[in-house]
Amino acid sequence: MNKGFSWIAFARGVAGVLALVAVWQAFALSGMFSTAMTPPIGTIGAIMWRLLADGSLIENAAATLLRVFVGLAISFSLAIPLGVLMARYWVSERIFLPVLSVLLPIPSLAWVPLFILWFGIGNTATILVVVYASAFPLVYAVWTGVRAVNPIWLRAATVMGADEATLFRKVIWPGALPYIITGARLAFGRAWIGVIGGELLASPKLGLGEIIFNAAEFLNAGVMLSTLIAIGVIGVFFERFVFQTLEQATVRRWGMVAGSRG
């Protein structure tokens, strides 16, 4: 898929985006809905600019991202010990795996109303949703990653006198890292969905989901669309740039994956 840059492909991509914009514009101005509900591109741009200029978009995006990262940090601190235990000791796998298999198929957002009753509306419920959404992909990633470490490396390191801590730091961790980073990417995607849903349902004070929810009360489709675009841009940014770069910087440099990509 790595063909290098092609002007034709780029021009077609631009044409596709322009066509989509044109269709939207025609739809918005057709009078099928009032322009308050389907604002034309110019209005969306103006609203976007206003939200950026008064800092409210950045403030809300920061609140949302903070929730995602606090949630992901909690997920990591749960998933790494749990995944390693499950992979290294058969007994702990038999203990935890059934519980995970029961909890895994329940959508994280199904818990929101219950979390709201238990912890009130606001941050706690939203962050818990993020943790619930992101912990499972991480546990599975750590678990499969540690199991996938070549047993010969383990035996070789043990023979050469590595103790348990060194073994973990020098062999197991780097060996499992490709899986863990892929899991982190997946976990971020889940967390990103979870946090928006959590904000829509649990209504904390700030957040991108909260802007959309409030804008719905005032039938303000322009604000909703601007926020949606911001959500998309932030999602693409983290997915494509942050996690992909992380993958390349660590995993490929250590020669764990031969230039593969997801």
Added chain:
Amino acid sequence: MLRRALSIGLPLATFAVIAAAWELLVAYGGFPPKLVPGLGTIADAFVRLAGNGILLSATEATLYRLGAGFLIAALIGVSLGIAMGRRQWIEDTALPIVTFLYPIPGLAYAPLFVLWFGLGDLPTILLVGVASCFTVIINTWKGVKAVKPIWLRAAEVMGARDREMFRRVVLPGALPYIMIGLRLGLAQAWRILIAVEMLMSVQRGLGWLIFGAQTFLNTDVMLATIAVIGAIGIVLERQVFTRIERYTVVRWGMVAA
């Protein structure tokens, strides 16, 4: 022998410990029983809901929306994915848009869809379809791209026309990826549907059941419904798709059983 006994006994013991811990929490935790119901109360709620038909009608409504939404996602996803994989200009035109829309959580569109289409079934189904079609598009496209060029050339040399080529070579070749895409798409549709039902105030449905129970602090009903949701999730994943796979890709020898 010990290993076998342990592999059955340990999970059972785990669940017993969790159940006992929960009951202790209920009995001595000092929480209001309305908010933290005992297992017996949850089971009672389940029996009550199953008995008076509410659970059945909610499940039926939710599965209907899931099916309709997923059908939209599958139709759009597979056809656009194949078109992108087969024609370079379609790929060039559509890929930037698809890549941008893909990571936007479908749920974020929910209030907008309410604004456009009102409340109820229609926006719910449309939203579930839109939210889950991107996974199907991306995987189908990758699958068509992954068909070995040598198969295409061989078929061409043997005189396959475009239509035959598609039916006999491209489709079976891409099918394992398409199945993965559909599977992931269905899982995504399921996760989103429950939340969408809470936001769209639909007539009945499992998400609505949880959301409605919140108003009356019926945590027993909520937990019983969550259990049903989990059970349906397992059935969808383990039964439906594994079975379809066995009849298609495995039988055609595309993947090992």
